[in-house]
Amino acid sequence: MARIRGDLGERTMRFALSVIELVDALPNCTKGWAIGRQLMRSGTSVGANVREADHALTDADFAHKCSIARKEAAETQYWLELSKRAELLSVASLDAALDEADQLTRILGTLVRKTQEHTHGAR
Secondary structure (H helix, E strand, O other), rough: OOOOOOOHHHHHHHHHHHHHHHHOOOOOOOOHHHHHHHHHHHHHHHHHHHHHHOOOOOHHHHHHHHHHHHHHHHHHHHHHHHHHHHHOHHHHHHHHHHHHHHHHHHHHHHHHOOOOOOOOHHO
């Protein structure tokens, strides 16, 4: 049973693709590799966890997977901000990704909260 409505699945896919492009643009040096590994892992994990949440069998599992996706989006924000402050990538290329990571974090947080309220209200 699909639980995710709207374009969240597509947005997280586009977000992952933008993260992949940003990682490719990082400098070919130790700091670029280190940040790139972390950024690639967290940025692509958001969509994977949303996909898992979409196929959750219970409300609790759905909320848990969305919570993990939210945490991964927040972690991705950290790595993007670090890349910005370390001047590893251009500000213009990072601003859109930072904004989308923030929006995804907020959307996923709302999904978790509403699911938990629904679950606890049903008791």
